[in-house]
Amino acid sequence: LAKTTQPISMDSYEGQEVNITCSHNNIATNDYITWYQQFPSQGPRFIIQGYKTKVTNEVASLFIPADRKSSTLSLPRVSLSDTAVYYCLVGERNNQGGKLIFGQGTELSVKP
Amino acid sequence: KAGVTQTPRYLIKTRGQQVTLSCSPISGHRSVSWYQQTPGQGLQFLFEYFSETQRNKGNFPGRFSGRQFSNSRSEMNVSTLELGDSALYLCASSFGSSGEKLFFGSGTQLSVL
Numbered sequence: 001l002a003k004t005t006q007p008i009s010m011d012s013y014e015g016q017e018v019n020i021t022c023s024h025n026n027i028a029t030n031d032y033i034t035w036y037q038q039f040p041s042q043g044p045r046f047i048i049q050g051y052k053t054k055v056t057n058e059v060a061s062l063f064i065p066a067d068r069k070s071s072t073l074s075l076p077r078v079s080l081s082d083t084a085v086y087y088c089l090v091g092e093r094n095n096q097g098g099k100l101i102f103g104q105g106t107e108l109s110v111k112p
Numbered sequence: 113k114a115g116v117t118q119t120p121r122y123l124i125k126t127r128g129q130q131v132t133l134s135c136s137p138i139s140g141h142r143s144v145s146w147y148q149q150t151p152g153q154g155l156q157f158l159f160e161y162f163s164e165t166q167r168n169k170g171n172f173p174g175r176f177s178g179r180q181f182s183n184s185r186s187e188m189n190v191s192t193l194e195l196g197d198s199a200l201y202l203c204a205s206s207f208g209s210s211g212e213k214l215f216f217g218s219g220t221q222l223s224v225l
Contacts, residue, residue: 041221043203044202100157100214102157105154
């Protein structure tokens with residue numbers, strides 16, 4: 001199972017773009033990269049998922065280089081409500097199930 | 113569509129007791145997985161059930177067990193509670209394999225005194 005490494009914490013200001021990088025050196029061929037957001041006393045919420053290159057949705061972009069050993073979650077123009085913990089996960093998609101291992105997460109603090 | 117529902121939301125128990133937590137997945141989802149979250153250890157995978165069968169298990173002692181019913185609802189049980197079992201227990205559901213997008217409930221906050 002690929003282990004992930006993220007910065008423990010990051011600070012930003014409202015309106016800025018935030019990039020959180022995750023390292024996953026031992027990612028396997030079948031592994032997808034998924035990011036979740038968690039607010040205190042709530043369950044994590046899915047943000048974005050990708051396999052390679054770039055994925056974009058209405059809330060974030062995910063950049064994955066060719067070697068897939070890292071990925072970067074990009075949050076455009078953050079607001080105070082984006083203050084949360086962000087988790088990078090690497091897991092295999094197959095019909096036999098699989099463990100999803102959460103790393104320690106990145107605590108993002110957005111200031112006014 | 114209703115989200116993942118976990119009951120109870122809060123629970124206080126004493127050491128040595130046992131506890132059962134419940135999780136109702138999103139309608140149509142067949143996979144249910146459980147996680148334990150503590151400040152010190154973060155989110156740790158407990159086990160995953162799919163169509164009433166346990167597919168994967170994390171590194172937790174046998175005191176932690178679970179099951180899934182034919183309607184996909186799941187329960188987890190912790191016997192002989194220890195102080196260290198105090199945590200937020202999260203349930204997540206997905207349609208198929210656990211590699212897919214997971215939908216989490218708000219969790220059950222268990223305090224062991």
